Amino acid sequence: MSTALDKIIEYKKEEVATLKASRSFESLHSEALHQTPPRGFAKRMQTIANQDQNALICEIKRKSPSAGKINSLSDPTAAAKAYEHGGAACISVLTDMPSFGGSLDDMVAVRNAVTLPVLRKDFMIDVIQILEARAHGADAILLIMSVLDDNQAAEMHSFADQLGMAVLLESHNEEELDRALSLPSPLIGVNNRDLKRMVTDLETTVRLSSRIPSEKLLISESGIKASEDIAMLRKVGARGFLIGESLMKSGNIANDVRELHTTS
Numbered sequence: 001m002s003t004a005l006d007k008i009i010e011y012k013k014e015e016v017a018t019l020k021a022s023r024s025f026e027s028l029h030s031e032a033l034h035q036t037p038p039r040g041f042a043k044r045m046q047t048i049a050n051q052d053q054n055a056l057i058c059e060i061k062r063k064s065p066s067a068g069k070i071n072s073l074s075d076p077t078a079a080a081k082a083y084e085h086g087g088a089a090c091i092s093v094l095t096d097m098p099s100f101g102g103s104l105d106d107m108v109a110v111r112n113a114v115t116l117p118v119l120r121k122d123f124m125i126d127v128i129q130i131l132e133a134r135a136h137g138a139d140a141i142l143l144i145m146s147v148l149d150d151n152q153a154a155e156m157h158s159f160a161d162q163l164g165m166a167v168l169l170e171s172h173n174e175e176e177l178d179r180a181l182s183l184p185s186p187l188i189g190v191n192n193r194d195l196k197r198m199v200t201d202l203e204t205t206v207r208l209s210s211r212i213p214s215e216k217l218l219i220s221e222s223g224i225k226a227s228e229d230i231a232m233l234r235k236v237g238a239r240g241f242l243i244g245e246s247l248m249k250s251g252n253i254a255n256d257v258r259e260l261h262t263t264s
């Protein structure tokens, strides 16, 4: 049976084909090189984590396969500014439209509204998507190990490096994590959401945490709702946290971000 992730990857292949048919690699590359320089995503995450504080990547997310409608958000910049006010380290913007209701326009608007580094959150399967991300100003991308083989992951990582972008490597199990750890990025995401079964369990971070060497930054992703979750995840070494749904549903985003950022 095909999963939500399988379906997303199927239409990503079509999106990539459409992009390649409509834009030449050279013209996108030239746009990418003329963008404002990338903001230091990895450096900001590491600086905050090295101070033993919580480096929050706060996400703009309208809907999802697991939750359905989350927040109708006519203007994502208001939430982004609240994230910045509350002390977020960086911002993630979902740019996938069919499943998450996001867009590259959202990402551009958010990046123009804040001074924080911005991650293009999408399902990357081809280097041209990385070029497209940088041409729209993205400072970082996500690579999901379960949808890439080792060669693809290495090639895409190296391409992002050349463009000066940070790479967040996402794993959900031991095998994916070991593959992620063999790549240079210091940003190691452990996704608590099983993207195949759509079940979220913070114990995933706990289970995988002991494999992560101290020079890498453990970023726990998905299903984080409260200070107690952060306090528990800090005990196993997480200093980075990627949070979407619970903040998008908050009545006071800046206050909630501040509380999560200062939890010890």
Ligand SMILES: O=C(O)c1ccccc1NCC(=O)[C@H](O)[C@H](O)COP(=O)(O)O
Binding pocket: 004, 005, 059, 061, 064, 065, 066, 067, 191, 193, 195, 221, 222, 223, 224, 242, 243, 244, 245, 246
């Ligand atoms: O969120 C989903 O339902 C989902 C489904 C299929 C693929 C990816 C999905 N989420 C992407 C994410 O990784 C999350 O948006 C991110 O980690 C934040 O999670 P949360 O705080 O639980 O919104």
